[in-house]
Amino acid sequence: MTTATALPASELVGRFSKPQGFGDATLRSPRADSIELLGGIPDPHVLPVAQLAAATERVLFRSGVPALQYSRTEGIAELRQWIAAREGVAVDRIIITNGGFHGLSLAIQALINPGDLVAVDNPIFPLFLRGLELATTNILPIPVGAAGLDLDALESQLRAGARPKALYTVPDFHNPTQGSLSQADRQRLVDLAAHYGFVLLADNPYRELYFGSAGASHREFNDSENVIHINTFTKTLGPGLRLGWLVVPNWLKSDISALRSRQDSHSSTLVQSIVAEALTSDETLFDATLDKARATYGNRAQILATAIEVETQGGLEVQIPDGGLFLWPRIASDRIDPAKLSESAKSHGVDYQQGAFFPSGPGTDAARHLRLSFGHVSEENLKEGARRIGLAFKEQS
Amino acid sequence: MTTATALPASELVGRFSKPQGFGDATLRSPRADSIELLGGIPDPHVLPVAQLAAATERVLFRSGVPALQYSRTEGIAELRQWIAAREGVAVDRIIITNGGFHGLSLAIQALINPGDLVAVDNPIFPLFLRGLELATTNILPIPVGAAGLDLDALESQLRAGARPKALYTVPDFHNPTQGSLSQADRQRLVDLAAHYGFVLLADNPYRELYFGSAGASHREFNDSENVIHINTFTKTLGPGLRLGWLVVPNWLKSDISALRSRQDSHSSTLVQSIVAEALTSDETLFDATLDKARATYGNRAQILATAIEVETQGGLEVQIPDGGLFLWPRIASDRIDPAKLSESAKSHGVDYQQGAFFPSGPGTDAARHLRLSFGHVSEENLKEGARRIGLAFKEQS
Numbered sequence: 001m002t003t004a005t006a007l008p009a010s011e012l013v014g015r016f017s018k019p020q021g022f023g024d025a026t027l028r029s030p031r032a033d034s035i036e037l038l039g040g041i042p043d044p045h046v047l048p049v050a051q052l053a054a055a056t057e058r059v060l061f062r063s064g065v066p067a068l069q070y071s072r073t074e075g076i077a078e079l080r081q082w083i084a085a086r087e088g089v090a091v092d093r094i095i096i097t098n099g100g101f102h103g104l105s106l107a108i109q110a111l112i113n114p115g116d117l118v119a120v121d122n123p124i125f126p127l128f129l130r131g132l133e134l135a136t137t138n139i140l141p142i143p144v145g146a147a148g149l150d151l152d153a154l155e156s157q158l159r160a161g162a163r164p165k166a167l168y169t170v171p172d173f174h175n176p177t178q179g180s181l182s183q184a185d186r187q188r189l190v191d192l193a194a195h196y197g198f199v200l201l202a203d204n205p206y207r208e209l210y211f212g213s214a215g216a217s218h219r220e221f222n223d224s225e226n227v228i229h230i231n232t233f234t235k236t237l238g239p240g241l242r243l244g245w246l247v248v249p250n251w252l253k254s255d256i257s258a259l260r261s262r263q264d265s266h267s268s269t270l271v272q273s274i275v276a277e278a279l280t281s282d283e284t285l286f287d288a289t290l291d292k293a294r295a296t297y298g299n300r301a302q303i304l305a306t307a308i309e310v311e312t313q314g315g316l317e318v319q320i321p322d323g324g325l326f327l328w329p330r331i332a333s334d335r336i337d338p339a340k341l342s343e344s345a346k347s348h349g350v351d352y353q354q355g356a357f358f359p360s361g362p363g364t365d366a367a368r369h370l371r372l373s374f375g376h377v378s379e380e381n382l383k384e385g386a387r388r389i390g391l392a393f394k395e396q397s
Numbered sequence: 398m399t400t401a402t403a404l405p406a407s408e409l410v411g412r413f414s415k416p417q418g419f420g421d422a423t424l425r426s427p428r429a430d431s432i433e434l435l436g437g438i439p440d441p442h443v444l445p446v447a448q449l450a451a452a453t454e455r456v457l458f459r460s461g462v463p464a465l466q467y468s469r470t471e472g473i474a475e476l477r478q479w480i481a482a483r484e485g486v487a488v489d490r491i492i493i494t495n496g497g498f499h500g501l502s503l504a505i506q507a508l509i510n511p512g513d514l515v516a517v518d519n520p521i522f523p524l525f526l527r528g529l530e531l532a533t534t535n536i537l538p539i540p541v542g543a544a545g546l547d548l549d550a551l552e553s554q555l556r557a558g559a560r561p562k563a564l565y566t567v568p569d570f571h572n573p574t575q576g577s578l579s580q581a582d583r584q585r586l587v588d589l590a591a592h593y594g595f596v597l598l599a600d601n602p603y604r605e606l607y608f609g610s611a612g613a614s615h616r617e618f619n620d621s622e623n624v625i626h627i628n629t630f631t632k633t634l635g636p637g638l639r640l641g642w643l644v645v646p647n648w649l650k651s652d653i654s655a656l657r658s659r660q661d662s663h664s665s666t667l668v669q670s671i672v673a674e675a676l677t678s679d680e681t682l683f684d685a686t687l688d689k690a691r692a693t694y695g696n697r698a699q700i701l702a703t704a705i706e707v708e709t710q711g712g713l714e715v716q717i718p719d720g721g722l723f724l725w726p727r728i729a730s731d732r733i734d735p736a737k738l739s740e741s742a743k744s745h746g747v748d749y750q751q752g753a754f755f756p757s758g759p760g761t762d763a764a765r766h767l768r769l770s771f772g773h774v775s776e777e778n779l780k781e782g783a784r785r786i787g788l789a790f791k792e793q794s
Contacts, residue, residue: 006622007562007594007595013506016652016659044462053458056453056457064441068636068637069441069635070637071637098662101661102661102662110410113407113408133659134659165404237465238667239465239467240462240464240466240467255406255407259413262530262531263499263528263531265498265499269636269638270637270668
């Protein structure tokens with residue numbers, strides 16, 4: 001090995017922030033028996049594993065094995081058609097991605113220039129801000145309430161002259177606060193985007209995971225030329241596939257393709273073929289998978305919420321969300337220090353994301369909250385995790 | 398649908414050139430029975446399809462189905478370890494990618510700033526120049542001869558003051574000219590990189606596809622802190638996997654990971670798991686696959702070269718390469734117009750890449766060449782393709 005001649009990396013990577021808080025591996029608990037309530041991870045028992053295996057067998061033994069060959073940048077036809085039919089849009093507005101985060105990064109790079117202002121949820125899914133560093137760090141935080149993004153706050157910023165190039169929000173089962181935009185607010189948000197000339201980045205990984213009846217529709221997003229609707233199979237068929245899709249406005253289709261063709265050409269033909277074969281060979285599979293997921297996660301949300309209230313004796317105020325993979329309980333007493341509570345919980349063997357990791361600006365009470373994930377955790381471990389949080393609570397009270 | 402409010406896309410995508418020549422879909426032949434000698438595509442019969450299918454079954458029925466879950470940005474441990482052992486480097490210098498082109502794009506974005514000078518092969522694999530538009534269009538073409546990159550020409554440019562940030566070359570079975578760098582030239586190139594402070598982007602998709610004995614080693618690349626060695630399973634296990642790897646210098650590891658974590662998080666855990674399981678459960682599989690590939694492609698190179706010489710009666714001068722997936726014959730007579738020859742060939746039902754698509758600057762005779770791929774074409778179709786090229790030749794003579 002020649003001695004290291006450390007050359008300068010690009011200015012782009014030089015501008016990236018160091019991981020801290022959310023996503024900082026040094027914060028992970030070292031306890032081997034720790035119960036992890038950290039990430040929005042689907043339960044493997046809910047994923048259609050056998051059907052994916054059978055689909056793989058079929059696509060790999062197809063004549064000429066197209067699943068192992070190059071394919072189009074935008075994605076394979078069968079998968080785009082299935083998605084387009086479900087979204088109710090023309091096939092050419094569907095671009096297959098390597099999952100939701102990849103969709104966000106393509107949207108950021110195709111739209112945002114250095115220094116551009118981007119309006120964002122406050123509190124926010126923190127990894128969006130990391131992805132945004134591909135283009136800018138200039139953000140306008142907009143409060144998020146019990147019904148999602150606060151459109152009055154947004155509109156007053158716009159009226160006062162703020163001119164964001166884009167706005168980022170999670171419209172369904174917001175991460176972390178769990179609210180969803182009403183039908184009326186979806187239309188109002190899209191109208192604001194058209195009026196003030198910004199692009200809405202509607203990030204929707206949890207939309208299918210409602211516990212009761214279906215929520216508001218997504219027609220407003222898919223019908224607008226001011227929206228990139230970012231979707232993924234991550235929470236429904238498995239994060240490890242790395243497979244998602246964008247619904248893009250017509251004016252942006254070719255730019256996104258041009259960008260993608262310069263970065264990684266196209267998503268794995270094999271993964272696309274497996275998923276397309278599984279979904280189209282049994283038209284009931286996706287909805288059956290969703291039904292199972294909704295029942296499982298709804299039940300777990302209930303179990304964890306109940307156990308948390310009992311074990312903390314009301315010290316954590318919990319609202320059961322209408323869907324998604326997280327609880328967002330609030331520490332009732334101001335005398336409890338959230339950072340110390342987290343430390344204490346770790347020492348008792350339970351790990352969660354501190355609310356303090358989620359604000360994108362001042363003015364939220366996020367730091368008084370905990371984000372608890374429950375999707376991939378067994379009922380037994382949810383109860384044990386709640387018991388350990390209860391122990392930490394007693395220690396701090 | 399609201400009326401289109403075409404907003405400006407980012408300056409980044411606004412700078413991208415339109416596809417033309419190589420990669421321009423409008424140039425594709427409309428004839429249904431056309432024989433396509435266009436891309437470097439492996440033969441599906443050479444790919445270990447049954448072993449990949451069996452490996453998929455095993456990884457999908459593993460407890461907890463880790464193949465469907467999130468994994469590390471750098472890649473899964475089993476696959477990185479297998480590759481690191483084969484490359485003879487530390488595991489932490491291996492970064493898994495979505496194929497060779499993705500590796501190039503990560504290298505470009507992690508290293509190159511707008512306006513930076515990048516030395517490149519002339520003639521060149523044209524898609525590199527398209528990927529380079531992610532950062533710069535300022536290139537310094539360096540001639541490529543029968544033994545790969547002309548290092549005397551490079552050194553005289555460097556001595557004269559040229560200061561490229563990086564240099565791009567295909568060291569083994571160059572695309573399109575088919576030469577390979579000698580062992581001595583590899584060391585000399587790496588020494589030039591260290592002396593003049595540039596990074597060598599050694600793009601090596603064809604390295605394993607030698608027809609006779611193994612060529613020069615890759616130790617010089619893997620032992621240098623001035624080299625990013627770009628590799629892929631595309632030509633050996635299948636393009637549709639979208640799976641490759643980088644061997645990166647120590648000083649660049651964390652920057653590449655930081656970039657990757659902001660773009661698409663990580664390569665498909667499923668695809669990585671399938672390939673790792675196939676390669677590690679049968680330690681002979683990869684080499685057996687390569688043996689089959691080498692025999693098949695060596696035979697096809699010979700068949701196509703012989704048929705081309707016979708059918709054009711020496712009008713195309715062919716050298717059989719030592720490996721790879723292409724022939725690069727030269728039109729002997731200056732009276733033949735290469736563009737007209739290509740048009741005529743298309744009308745006779747055979748499609749290839751014109752040499753004129755490959756120069757990165759003046760001073761090459763690339764336009765007098767044809768690039769003919771043979772990897773995925775049956776012997777019968779290679780002979781028929783040669784016959785059709787022969788017909789076009791007679792028409793133009």
